[in-house]
Amino acid sequence: MRIGEGVEWAAHCCTVLAVLPTGQALPAARLAEFHGVPAAYLAKTLQALSLAGIAQSLSGPRGGYRLARPAMQISLLDVVLAVDGADTAFRCTEIRRRGPSAVAAVSYRGPCGIARAMWKAEDAWRRELAATSISDLVEEMLASVPERQLARGATWIAHVEIERRSRS
Amino acid sequence: MRIGEGVEWAAHCCTVLAVLPTGQALPAARLAEFHGVPAAYLAKTLQALSLAGIAQSLSGPRGGYRLARPAMQISLLDVVLAVDGADTAFRCTEIRRRGPSAVAAVSYRGPCGIARAMWKAEDAWRRELAATSISDLVEEMLASVPERQLARGATWIAHVEIERRSRS
DNA sequence: GTCCCTATACTCGGATAGCAAGTGTCCGAGTATAGGCGG
DNA sequence: CCGCCTATACTCGGACACTTGCTATCCGAGTATAGGGAC
Secondary structure, three states, rough: OOHHHHHHHHHHHHHHHHOOOOOEOOOHHHHHHHHOOOOOHHHHHHHHHOOOOOEEEEOOOOOOOEOOOOOOOOOHHHHHHHHHOOOOOOOOOOHOOOOOOOHHHHOOOOOOOOHHHHHHHHHHHHHHHOOOEHHHHHHHHHHHHOOOHHHHHHHHHHHHHHHHHHHO | OOHHHHHHHHHHHHHHOOOOOOOOOOOOOHHHHHHHOOOOHHHHHHHHHHOOOOOOEEEOOOOOOEEEEHHHHOOOOHHHEEEEOOOOOOOOOOHHHHOOOOHHHHHHHOHHHHHHHHHHHHHHHHHHHOOHHHHHHHHHHHHHHOOHHHHHHHHHHHHHHHHHHOOO
Protein backbone atom coordinates (compact mmCIF):
# COMPACT_ATOMS: atom_id res chain seq x y z
CA MET A 1 0.00 0.00 0.00
CA ARG A 2 1.27 3.37 -0.92
CA ILE A 3 0.02 6.94 -0.87
CA GLY A 4 1.11 8.99 -3.85
CA GLU A 5 3.49 11.91 -3.55
CA GLY A 6 0.75 14.20 -4.76
CA VAL A 7 -0.93 13.99 -1.37
CA GLU A 8 2.16 15.25 0.40
CA TRP A 9 2.55 18.07 -2.09
CA ALA A 10 -1.11 19.05 -1.86
CA ALA A 11 -1.01 19.19 1.93
CA HIS A 12 2.06 21.39 1.94
CA CYS A 13 0.55 23.63 -0.72
CA CYS A 14 -2.56 24.06 1.39
CA THR A 15 -0.54 25.22 4.37
CA VAL A 16 1.22 27.75 2.18
CA LEU A 17 -2.02 28.98 0.64
CA ALA A 18 -3.47 29.25 4.15
CA VAL A 19 -0.90 31.83 5.21
CA LEU A 20 -1.20 34.00 2.11
CA PRO A 21 -2.46 37.54 2.64
CA THR A 22 -6.24 37.64 2.16
CA GLY A 23 -7.25 37.71 -1.47
CA GLN A 24 -3.81 36.92 -2.82
CA ALA A 25 -3.43 33.95 -5.14
CA LEU A 26 -0.28 31.98 -5.95
CA PRO A 27 0.29 30.39 -9.39
CA ALA A 28 1.01 26.68 -9.59
CA ALA A 29 4.45 27.42 -11.00
CA ARG A 30 5.38 29.43 -7.90
CA LEU A 31 4.04 26.79 -5.54
CA ALA A 32 6.15 24.23 -7.36
CA GLU A 33 9.22 26.43 -7.16
CA PHE A 34 8.62 27.01 -3.47
CA HIS A 35 8.51 23.28 -2.75
CA GLY A 36 11.11 22.21 -5.26
CA VAL A 37 8.82 19.88 -7.17
CA PRO A 38 8.01 19.55 -10.91
CA ALA A 39 5.64 22.37 -11.87
CA ALA A 40 3.90 20.46 -14.66
CA TYR A 41 2.92 17.62 -12.40
CA LEU A 42 1.99 19.71 -9.40
CA ALA A 43 -0.53 21.40 -11.69
CA LYS A 44 -2.32 18.09 -11.98
CA THR A 45 -2.51 17.78 -8.23
CA LEU A 46 -3.75 21.33 -7.73
CA GLN A 47 -6.36 20.69 -10.35
CA ALA A 48 -7.69 17.91 -8.15
CA LEU A 49 -7.92 20.31 -5.22
CA SER A 50 -9.81 22.72 -7.42
CA LEU A 51 -12.24 20.08 -8.63
CA ALA A 52 -12.91 19.03 -5.05
CA GLY A 53 -13.76 22.58 -4.07
CA ILE A 54 -10.84 22.88 -1.68
CA ALA A 55 -8.90 25.43 -3.68
CA GLN A 56 -10.09 28.09 -6.07
CA SER A 57 -8.36 28.76 -9.36
CA LEU A 58 -8.15 32.23 -10.89
CA SER A 59 -7.18 32.65 -14.52
CA GLY A 60 -5.16 35.33 -16.19
CA PRO A 61 -2.50 37.68 -14.84
CA ARG A 62 -2.52 37.99 -11.02
CA GLY A 63 -4.31 34.64 -11.06
CA GLY A 64 -3.32 31.39 -9.40
CA TYR A 65 -4.68 29.31 -6.55
CA ARG A 66 -6.13 30.23 -3.21
CA LEU A 67 -8.13 28.30 -0.63
CA ALA A 68 -11.82 28.13 -1.36
CA ARG A 69 -12.79 28.29 2.31
CA PRO A 70 -11.18 29.01 5.68
CA ALA A 71 -8.32 26.66 6.55
CA MET A 72 -10.15 25.60 9.67
CA GLN A 73 -12.91 24.13 7.52
CA ILE A 74 -10.54 22.04 5.41
CA SER A 75 -9.57 18.70 6.90
CA LEU A 76 -6.57 16.64 5.96
CA LEU A 77 -9.04 13.97 4.92
CA ASP A 78 -10.58 16.35 2.38
CA VAL A 79 -7.16 16.83 0.80
CA VAL A 80 -6.32 13.12 0.77
CA LEU A 81 -9.64 12.15 -0.79
CA ALA A 82 -9.39 14.90 -3.38
CA VAL A 83 -5.92 13.94 -4.57
CA ASP A 84 -5.78 10.22 -3.94
CA GLY A 85 -9.36 9.42 -4.86
CA ALA A 86 -12.29 8.52 -2.63
CA ASP A 87 -12.18 4.78 -3.26
CA THR A 88 -11.42 2.49 -0.36
CA ALA A 89 -7.90 1.09 -0.24
CA PHE A 90 -9.17 -2.44 0.24
CA ARG A 91 -11.32 -3.79 -2.57
CA CYS A 92 -13.32 -6.89 -1.94
CA THR A 93 -13.39 -9.03 -5.06
CA GLU A 94 -15.79 -11.50 -3.47
CA ILE A 95 -13.54 -14.46 -3.91
CA ARG A 96 -15.81 -16.35 -1.50
CA ARG A 97 -18.24 -16.59 -4.39
CA ARG A 98 -15.74 -18.39 -6.53
CA GLY A 99 -14.29 -21.85 -6.40
CA PRO A 100 -15.89 -25.21 -5.65
CA SER A 101 -17.82 -24.12 -2.56
CA ALA A 102 -19.63 -21.22 -4.19
CA VAL A 103 -23.40 -21.13 -3.95
CA ALA A 104 -26.15 -19.03 -5.54
CA ALA A 105 -25.38 -15.30 -5.46
CA VAL A 106 -28.61 -14.55 -3.64
CA SER A 107 -27.31 -16.40 -0.60
CA TYR A 108 -24.64 -13.80 0.12
CA ARG A 109 -25.94 -11.01 2.28
CA GLY A 110 -23.69 -8.04 2.85
CA PRO A 111 -19.88 -7.93 2.60
CA CYS A 112 -17.75 -10.71 4.00
CA GLY A 113 -16.17 -10.41 7.44
CA ILE A 114 -12.72 -9.77 6.05
CA ALA A 115 -13.90 -6.83 3.98
CA ARG A 116 -15.81 -5.47 6.95
CA ALA A 117 -12.74 -5.66 9.17
CA MET A 118 -10.55 -3.95 6.58
CA TRP A 119 -13.07 -1.20 5.98
CA LYS A 120 -13.56 -0.68 9.68
CA ALA A 121 -9.85 -0.02 9.97
CA GLU A 122 -10.04 2.41 7.08
CA ASP A 123 -12.85 4.22 8.85
CA ALA A 124 -10.58 4.70 11.85
CA TRP A 125 -7.91 6.07 9.52
CA ARG A 126 -10.33 8.51 7.96
CA ARG A 127 -11.68 9.65 11.29
CA GLU A 128 -8.18 10.50 12.39
CA LEU A 129 -7.48 12.46 9.23
CA ALA A 130 -10.82 14.24 9.48
CA ALA A 131 -9.87 15.41 12.95
CA THR A 132 -6.91 17.38 11.63
CA SER A 133 -7.53 20.63 9.79
CA ILE A 134 -5.23 22.66 7.61
CA SER A 135 -5.27 25.38 10.25
CA ASP A 136 -4.01 22.83 12.77
CA LEU A 137 -1.13 22.06 10.44
CA VAL A 138 -0.38 25.72 9.97
CA GLU A 139 -0.35 26.30 13.69
CA GLU A 140 1.95 23.35 14.19
CA MET A 141 4.21 24.58 11.42
CA LEU A 142 4.51 28.09 12.82
CA ALA A 143 5.48 26.60 16.17
CA SER A 144 7.98 24.03 15.01
CA VAL A 145 9.59 25.24 11.80
CA PRO A 146 12.93 27.00 12.22
CA GLU A 147 12.38 30.74 12.49
CA ARG A 148 14.93 31.37 9.81
CA GLN A 149 12.93 29.25 7.38
CA LEU A 150 9.68 31.02 8.18
CA ALA A 151 11.36 34.34 7.49
CA ARG A 152 12.79 33.11 4.22
CA GLY A 153 9.44 31.77 3.11
CA ALA A 154 7.61 34.96 3.96
CA THR A 155 10.22 37.05 2.16
CA TRP A 156 10.05 34.88 -0.92
CA ILE A 157 6.27 35.02 -1.10
CA ALA A 158 6.27 38.78 -0.63
CA HIS A 159 8.88 39.07 -3.35
CA VAL A 160 6.67 37.12 -5.76
CA GLU A 161 3.80 39.52 -5.15
CA ILE A 162 6.04 42.55 -5.56
CA GLU A 163 7.31 41.28 -8.89
CA ARG A 164 3.79 40.66 -10.09
CA ARG A 165 2.74 44.19 -9.26
CA SER A 166 5.83 45.80 -10.70
CA ARG A 167 5.27 44.05 -13.99
CA SER A 168 2.19 46.17 -14.56
CA MET B 1 -4.05 4.43 -2.37
CA ARG B 2 -4.69 0.81 -2.99
CA ILE B 3 -4.21 -2.47 -1.16
CA GLY B 4 -3.12 -5.34 -3.40
CA GLU B 5 -5.34 -8.30 -4.06
CA GLY B 6 -2.78 -10.51 -2.39
CA VAL B 7 -3.89 -9.26 1.01
CA GLU B 8 -7.45 -10.36 0.41
CA TRP B 9 -6.30 -13.74 -0.79
CA ALA B 10 -3.96 -14.22 2.14
CA ALA B 11 -6.66 -13.36 4.66
CA HIS B 12 -9.10 -15.82 3.13
CA CYS B 13 -6.41 -18.49 2.96
CA CYS B 14 -5.69 -18.01 6.66
CA THR B 15 -9.32 -18.56 7.56
CA VAL B 16 -9.32 -21.76 5.53
CA LEU B 17 -6.08 -22.98 7.07
CA ALA B 18 -7.50 -22.17 10.49
CA VAL B 19 -10.35 -24.64 10.10
CA LEU B 20 -8.21 -27.49 8.80
CA PRO B 21 -8.05 -30.63 10.96
CA THR B 22 -5.04 -30.43 13.27
CA GLY B 23 -1.82 -31.32 11.54
CA GLN B 24 -3.25 -31.31 8.05
CA ALA B 25 -1.61 -29.08 5.45
CA LEU B 26 -3.09 -27.76 2.23
CA PRO B 27 -0.95 -27.19 -0.90
CA ALA B 28 -0.92 -23.78 -2.53
CA ALA B 29 -2.48 -25.23 -5.66
CA ARG B 30 -5.50 -26.46 -3.68
CA LEU B 31 -5.90 -23.17 -1.86
CA ALA B 32 -5.88 -21.42 -5.22
CA GLU B 33 -8.43 -23.82 -6.62
CA PHE B 34 -10.62 -23.36 -3.58
CA HIS B 35 -10.66 -19.59 -4.01
CA GLY B 36 -10.67 -19.51 -7.79
CA VAL B 37 -7.46 -17.50 -8.10
CA PRO B 38 -4.25 -18.07 -10.14
CA ALA B 39 -2.19 -20.73 -8.41
CA ALA B 40 1.19 -19.45 -9.58
CA TYR B 41 0.62 -16.03 -8.11
CA LEU B 42 -1.01 -17.15 -4.91
CA ALA B 43 2.19 -19.11 -4.27
CA LYS B 44 4.04 -15.82 -4.06
CA THR B 45 1.60 -14.51 -1.50
CA LEU B 46 1.76 -17.66 0.62
CA GLN B 47 5.50 -17.43 0.49
CA ALA B 48 5.21 -14.03 2.15
CA LEU B 49 3.10 -15.55 4.93
CA SER B 50 5.72 -18.22 5.38
CA LEU B 51 8.58 -15.72 5.55
CA ALA B 52 6.70 -13.72 8.14
CA GLY B 53 6.25 -16.77 10.32
CA ILE B 54 2.47 -16.76 10.00
CA ALA B 55 2.22 -19.94 7.98
CA GLN B 56 4.43 -22.98 7.91
CA SER B 57 5.39 -24.69 4.68
CA LEU B 58 5.95 -28.42 4.40
CA SER B 59 7.72 -29.87 1.39
CA GLY B 60 7.14 -33.09 -0.43
CA PRO B 61 4.07 -35.29 -0.73
CA ARG B 62 1.41 -34.61 1.92
CA GLY B 63 3.05 -31.19 2.27
CA GLY B 64 1.54 -27.77 1.84
CA TYR B 65 0.76 -24.87 4.16
CA ARG B 66 -0.63 -24.72 7.63
CA LEU B 67 -0.77 -21.99 10.25
CA ALA B 68 2.40 -21.60 12.27
CA ARG B 69 0.54 -20.69 15.45
CA PRO B 70 -3.04 -20.68 16.79
CA ALA B 71 -5.42 -18.53 14.78
CA MET B 72 -6.17 -16.49 17.87
CA GLN B 73 -2.56 -15.35 17.94
CA ILE B 74 -2.56 -14.14 14.33
CA SER B 75 -3.95 -10.67 13.80
CA LEU B 76 -5.22 -9.27 10.55
CA LEU B 77 -2.45 -6.70 10.85
CA ASP B 78 0.15 -9.49 10.84
CA VAL B 79 -1.25 -10.73 7.54
CA VAL B 80 -1.43 -7.28 5.96
CA LEU B 81 2.12 -6.38 6.97
CA ALA B 82 3.44 -9.74 5.76
CA VAL B 83 1.89 -9.51 2.31
CA ASP B 84 1.76 -5.80 1.65
CA GLY B 85 5.01 -4.86 3.31
CA ALA B 86 5.66 -3.11 6.60
CA ASP B 87 6.40 0.30 5.10
CA THR B 88 4.10 3.17 5.96
CA ALA B 89 1.65 4.16 3.24
CA PHE B 90 2.61 7.81 3.51
CA ARG B 91 6.23 8.59 2.73
CA CYS B 92 7.58 11.94 3.74
CA THR B 93 10.03 13.18 1.14
CA GLU B 94 10.93 16.19 3.25
CA ILE B 95 9.93 18.70 0.64
CA ARG B 96 10.09 21.35 3.34
CA ARG B 97 13.85 21.10 3.00
CA ARG B 98 13.73 21.99 -0.65
CA GLY B 99 12.97 25.20 -2.46
CA PRO B 100 14.00 28.77 -1.71
CA SER B 101 13.13 28.74 1.98
CA ALA B 102 15.21 25.72 2.88
CA VAL B 103 17.75 26.08 5.66
CA ALA B 104 20.56 23.93 7.05
CA ALA B 105 19.54 20.31 7.53
CA VAL B 106 20.51 20.38 11.20
CA SER B 107 17.71 22.85 11.85
CA TYR B 108 15.00 20.28 11.19
CA ARG B 109 14.12 18.32 14.28
CA GLY B 110 11.77 15.38 13.87
CA PRO B 111 9.24 14.81 11.11
CA CYS B 112 7.06 17.63 9.85
CA GLY B 113 3.52 18.06 11.13
CA ILE B 114 1.95 16.73 7.98
CA ALA B 115 3.90 13.49 8.16
CA ARG B 116 3.06 13.17 11.85
CA ALA B 117 -0.65 13.61 11.16
CA MET B 118 -0.61 11.07 8.35
CA TRP B 119 1.31 8.54 10.40
CA LYS B 120 -0.95 9.06 13.38
CA ALA B 121 -3.88 8.10 11.17
CA GLU B 122 -2.02 5.04 10.00
CA ASP B 123 -1.42 4.05 13.59
CA ALA B 124 -5.17 4.14 14.18
CA TRP B 125 -5.62 1.94 11.12
CA ARG B 126 -3.07 -0.55 12.38
CA ARG B 127 -4.52 -0.63 15.85
CA GLU B 128 -7.87 -1.54 14.39
CA LEU B 129 -6.38 -4.31 12.28
CA ALA B 130 -4.36 -5.59 15.22
CA ALA B 131 -7.58 -5.91 17.22
CA THR B 132 -8.97 -8.47 14.78
CA SER B 133 -7.58 -11.99 14.83
CA ILE B 134 -7.95 -14.76 12.31
CA SER B 135 -10.02 -16.68 14.83
CA ASP B 136 -12.41 -13.70 14.98
CA LEU B 137 -12.76 -13.89 11.22
CA VAL B 138 -13.35 -17.61 11.34
CA GLU B 139 -16.00 -17.20 14.00
CA GLU B 140 -17.70 -14.50 11.98
CA MET B 141 -17.52 -16.65 8.87
CA LEU B 142 -19.06 -19.68 10.52
CA ALA B 143 -21.92 -17.50 11.73
CA SER B 144 -22.65 -15.60 8.54
CA VAL B 145 -21.71 -17.79 5.60
CA PRO B 146 -24.60 -19.75 4.05
CA GLU B 147 -24.74 -23.19 5.58
CA ARG B 148 -24.80 -24.78 2.17
CA GLN B 149 -21.46 -23.16 1.35
CA LEU B 150 -19.88 -24.30 4.61
CA ALA B 151 -20.96 -27.84 3.84
CA ARG B 152 -19.59 -27.67 0.32
CA GLY B 153 -16.28 -26.29 1.53
CA ALA B 154 -15.91 -28.93 4.22
CA THR B 155 -16.72 -31.69 1.75
CA TRP B 156 -14.26 -30.39 -0.77
CA ILE B 157 -11.43 -30.15 1.75
CA ALA B 158 -12.17 -33.63 3.06
CA HIS B 159 -12.16 -34.91 -0.49
CA VAL B 160 -8.74 -33.43 -1.11
CA GLU B 161 -7.35 -35.24 1.92
CA ILE B 162 -8.97 -38.51 0.89
CA GLU B 163 -7.46 -38.29 -2.57
CA ARG B 164 -4.06 -37.62 -1.12
CA ARG B 165 -4.26 -40.65 1.10
CA SER B 166 -5.64 -42.92 -1.59
CA ARG B 167 -2.78 -42.03 -3.87
CA SER B 168 -0.42 -43.88 -1.58
C1' DG C 1 9.01 -60.43 8.81
C1' DT C 2 11.81 -56.35 9.37
C1' DC C 3 15.00 -52.95 8.09
C1' DC C 4 17.31 -50.17 4.73
C1' DC C 5 17.93 -48.10 0.34
C1' DT C 6 16.60 -45.96 -3.79
C1' DA C 7 13.61 -44.02 -7.12
C1' DT C 8 9.63 -41.21 -7.45
C1' DA C 9 6.59 -37.53 -7.54
C1' DC C 10 4.96 -33.91 -5.12
C1' DT C 11 5.95 -29.74 -2.68
C1' DC C 12 7.89 -25.05 -2.09
C1' DG C 13 11.14 -21.19 -3.54
C1' DG C 14 13.08 -17.83 -6.33
C1' DA C 15 14.03 -15.93 -11.03
C1' DT C 16 11.51 -14.21 -15.13
C1' DA C 17 7.76 -11.50 -18.46
C1' DG C 18 3.39 -8.52 -18.89
C1' DC C 19 0.44 -4.87 -17.55
C1' DA C 20 -1.83 -1.12 -15.13
C1' DA C 21 -1.51 2.85 -12.49
C1' DG C 22 1.12 6.52 -10.85
C1' DT C 23 4.59 9.98 -12.49
C1' DG C 24 6.10 13.48 -15.42
C1' DT C 25 5.44 16.64 -19.50
C1' DC C 26 3.45 19.31 -22.99
C1' DC C 27 0.53 22.54 -25.62
C1' DG C 28 -4.03 24.82 -26.36
C1' DA C 29 -8.34 27.47 -24.43
C1' DG C 30 -9.76 31.16 -21.55
C1' DT C 31 -9.38 35.51 -19.07
C1' DA C 32 -8.05 39.61 -16.41
C1' DT C 33 -4.99 43.14 -17.34
C1' DA C 34 -2.79 47.27 -19.44
C1' DG C 35 -2.19 50.36 -22.86
C1' DG C 36 -3.96 53.04 -26.65
C1' DC C 37 -7.62 55.42 -28.94
C1' DG C 38 -11.73 58.00 -29.45
C1' DG C 39 -15.10 60.98 -27.53
C1' DC D 1 -9.98 64.09 -18.75
C1' DC D 2 -12.85 59.84 -18.93
C1' DG D 3 -14.60 55.65 -20.89
C1' DC D 4 -14.24 51.96 -24.24
C1' DC D 5 -11.81 48.71 -27.07
C1' DT D 6 -8.25 45.73 -28.42
C1' DA D 7 -3.99 43.31 -28.09
C1' DT D 8 -1.23 40.96 -24.83
C1' DA D 9 0.61 37.80 -21.79
C1' DC D 10 -0.29 35.12 -18.07
C1' DT D 11 -3.12 31.66 -16.01
C1' DC D 12 -5.46 27.12 -15.75
C1' DG D 13 -7.20 22.74 -17.96
C1' DG D 14 -6.97 18.59 -20.32
C1' DA D 15 -4.49 15.39 -23.68
C1' DC D 16 -0.01 12.81 -24.31
C1' DA D 17 4.69 9.73 -23.05
C1' DC D 18 7.42 7.24 -19.50
C1' DT D 19 8.68 4.63 -15.26
C1' DT D 20 7.77 2.12 -11.24
C1' DG D 21 5.48 -1.43 -8.87
C1' DC D 22 1.90 -4.86 -8.87
C1' DT D 23 0.17 -9.00 -11.40
C1' DA D 24 0.96 -13.27 -13.45
C1' DT D 25 3.93 -17.22 -14.85
C1' DC D 26 7.42 -20.56 -15.19
C1' DC D 27 11.06 -23.89 -14.04
C1' DG D 28 14.54 -25.77 -10.78
C1' DA D 29 15.91 -27.36 -5.78
C1' DG D 30 14.55 -30.00 -1.92
C1' DT D 31 12.11 -33.61 0.61
C1' DA D 32 8.86 -36.96 2.58
C1' DT D 33 6.94 -40.87 0.77
C1' DA D 34 6.36 -45.58 -1.07
C1' DG D 35 7.93 -49.51 -2.99
C1' DG D 36 11.36 -53.03 -3.60
C1' DG D 37 15.16 -55.66 -2.16
C1' DA D 38 18.43 -57.64 1.21
C1' DC D 39 19.08 -59.71 5.56
